[in-house]
Amino acid sequence: MKTRTLVFSVGLLSLAAFGANAYDGTNCKAPGNCWEPKPGYPEKVAGSKYDPKHDPVELNKQQEAIKAMEARNQKRWEHFKNTGKFVYKVD
Template sequence: MKTLISVIAAAALLSVAGGAMAYDGTKCKAPGNCWEPKPGYPEKVAGSKYDPKHDPKELNKQSASIASMEERNAKRVENFKKTGKWVYDVSKIQ
């Protein structure tokens, strides 16, 4: 039993030591901030045609959907105050 525990402890120690030796930390910007790109990775990644930050229509989609959601919720609340019944489907509200 002692040998099994010794073997497990030795394996755990080797895995911890092996993990610590995987990166030597030669280009750390700060302690613990040692990320490095792979060799050949560009210094700055340029936006692509699929990048939503360049299309104002894509940027406004979320604000438009939130505005329409708030409008539907206002109709539901107004109907609830009148009738006392909650109707989720706005098309059924008269």
């Protein structure tokens, strides 16, 4: 029983310590948009992987895969509607 009380007490102390340093949401750019970087973080990180310099072909791959999937599903649905049997590979 003492161990459980000790663990609970340590948990409360760590929660209280975290709560003292928690962000209070006072510097909001817009309602609900209260994110702000840590102090000293630069406004723009030059040369990071998050710069908008991505190849449009690479960005378009997922959309193309989704279009192909929808076309396959349409063929499967048409075959099922006409025959009453579901076939995974419809050519």
